[in-house]
Amino acid sequence: MSFRQFDDRLDDVTRTLHRMAHDIEQLVQRAMALVGQPAVDAEPIREADDAIDRAEVEVEESTVEILALHHPVASDLRVLVTVLKINNDLERIGDHAVNIAEAAERLARAEKKVPIPPELDEMSRMARAMLRDALDAFAHRNAEDARSVIARDDRLDQLQDSLSRVMITHMPDYNLSACLQVILIGRNLERIGDLATNIGEDVVYMVQGITIRHQESSPDPA
Template sequence: MSFRQFDDRLDEVTRGLHQMAHDTEELVRRAVALVGQPTVDPAPIRDADDEIDRAEVEVEESTVEILALHHPVARDLRVLVTVLKINNDLERIGDHAVNIAEAAARLAQAEKKVPIPPELDDMSRMAREMLRDALDAFAHRNADDARSVIARDDRLDQLQDSLFRVMITHMPDYNLSGCLQVILIGRNLERIGDLATNIGEDVVYMVQGITIRHQEGGPAPASGGEAGGEPTAS
């Protein structure tokens, strides 16, 4: 495979990932919009997730083929490794969107209407913003924006804890199953935030060649999206 062919294939696979990212963002938005509705049909969300699953396989197969044929190094290798990781995270986010839609359907069937606390709305907004911003950071190869996503994860965890406590207090007065569905929706939103954080960490690795996963707060950010100690090999 020539360098021109490699560049063309790399562009193709990243375009595929960008489309998958767009579709996943839209799926999460649609799933969240079902929460609190009087009637909910999760089937369209499941069908859309099946499409994301198929896209995930296509992106993975194309990326592995490029790795096998060209043996890239340094930044090119990091880009492809990051594509594989984000590809898997997007597929998992699609699964969480399905979980949210199915929980929303069960919530709609509860005998007694369960109040939706403001923490759930805040979690929905924050998780979706984190996902959007992490994917934008990947598209623009901006490590500083990726770190901004990572910094928000603790706040999302705090909202999840608060949501759990609120719903526990509601259980004696409202439908137990309905309260559990709200907690489950919050848990899936929290997991979407975790996966957005993973994407942010992978973007930092792709751009700056450093691994900040499992590091408390990560190393101090370098100035500029692509600045900071660019290594010459992976």
């Protein structure tokens, strides 16, 4: 494979990855739109996630083929490793969107409707923004923007803690299962934020060649 062929194949893979990321962000938004509705059918979300699963396999197979044929080194290798990691994280985010839709479906069946705390809407907007910004950082190879995504994760964790406390106070007066579904939706949003953070960390690795995952604080760039 020539360098031109390598660049063309890498461009194709990254374009597919970005389409997949856009579809997943929309899927999370669609799943969240079901929360609090009187009647919910999660099947369209599951079907959309099946398409994402197929795209994930396509990206993985193409990336592995590029690795096998070109044997890239240095920055090119880091890009391909990052593509594989992001690809896996995006597929998992799709699974969390399905979890949200299924929890919304169970929530709709509750006889007594539970109030939805404002924290949940803020978490939804924040998790989707983190995902979008992490992918933009990947597209522009911008480590600084990636680090800004990572820095937001603590706020998402705080919102989840607040949401859980609020729903626990509602449990004596409302359906226990319904309260737990709201907590579960928040937990899935928190995990989406965690995966967006993973993507940000991988972008830092791709751009700067340093690993900041599992560190209490990110080192200054060299």
